[in-house]
Structures are given as C-alpha cells and as structure tokens.
Amino acid sequence: MENKEKRLGSIRHEEPPKSRKRDEENQPFSWKREILSWVQILVIAGVIAFVLNTFIIANSTVPTGSMENTIMAHSRVLGSRLTYKFSEPERGDIAIFIYPDDKAEGKKTYYVKRIIGLPGETVDIVDGKIYIDGSDTPLDEPYLHEPMDMYGKDHLHYEVPEGHYFMLGDNRNNSNDARFWEHKYVPKEDLVAKVYLEYFPNPQILH
Secondary structure (H helix, E strand, C coil): CHHHHHHHHHHHHCCCCCCHHHHHHCCCCCHHHHHHHHHHHHHHHHHHHHHHHHHHEEEEEECCCCCCCCCCCCEEEEEECCHHHHCCCCCCCEEEEECHHHHHCCCCCEEEEEEEECCCCEEEEECCEEEECCCCCCCCCCCCCCCCCCCCCCEEEEECCCCEEEEECCCHHHCCCCCCCCCCEEEHHHEEEEEEEEEECCCEECC
16 A cells, blocks of 8 residues: 555656646736837837948938939939948949038938049040040940030049049939039048949849
8 A cells, every 4th residue: 555655646746737838828918018018029129220220221212313214213222331331432333422512511411323433533524425544445334324415515524532432323414413513522431331222113233
C-alpha cells in the first residue's frame, strides 16, 4: 500500500500546471490595455518614420514641369540622404537640394534638378549645347526632349567654384535653374539627397 501511495504521489507531482497562455486567454478584455498597446505601436512607428525621413530617405514633390519628360509635374520622388555622405556627386545625378537664392534670404526651399557642372569645372553653353572644360564635344544628354533656347544669347559661360555644383532642369526651356539664379552654384552640403525613384503617379527608376 505504501509503495502504491508513493507511486500515485509521484504521478500527481508530474502533472503539468495550467499554462500561462491559457490564463492570459481567460483574462477579461481591457480597453485600457488595448489602447495602450496601440499607442505603443504608433509611437514606435512614428520614431521609425522620423529616423527614416530625417537621416535616410528624402521624400519630395516636383511641383512644376522643369524636369519633364524625366519627371512630370506634381510627381513624387524618393531619394537617399546617405548617398552623398559616402560618395561624391556625379554629373547626371538627379538631386534634391536647397535652392541657393532662398537660402541667401534665410528661407529653405527644396528643388529637384540634374547635376551638370562639377567642382572646379567650366561650363559653356553654345547653340543650346553644353561643353565642359572647353571640350570640343558637347555633353551627351539623351534625357532632353527639345533643343535649348538661348534667349537671344550666343554663348553662356560659368565657372563652378570648388565644393559647388551647377544644376539644370531637363526641360531647359521651362526651368528656373542655375542660368537664372543670382547665386548660381549649390554647395555640396546643400545637396540633400540623390533621387532614385518616382513612386507617384508613374512608378519608375530614375536616371
């Protein structure tokens, strides 16, 4: 009999307790706990979005047709803020940058244009074509959809300072770009992001 009781006691000792999950499932629903859970999720999502938009991704709207037909008016684009932190801007890059004339007045306006002239280069525009550093061969610009109007001028000459960039729109005849600015060159620190993608209304990789 004693051995039998010991065996029964051993069996009772090995029976599993009620699971914690089952106990939690049996708890009554709490609106307070549910709301707190959603608030935590929203706060975390907000922090992630802030970090992405501040340090990694630049989101911009192109309000005019200055970059047509590459980027149409009212399109939305995404750029990488990290690209110009770790590599040098290149000719042909589409970039989001701080408009230098507004910056001179203490305002911050973002423009989207294409990098044409690099630091230390000369840029000459003759008969609507661009020549870099006195080259006899004009810059190849397959993204242009029509010849550039010279507005009655035969020759435009620019000397890009070190650490600065010369920016033009792809729609040269309808673009407020470096040709018309008082402060014609954009310092590297004002290049906010390199544009890679249009996501609305016509999703595409941009070049």
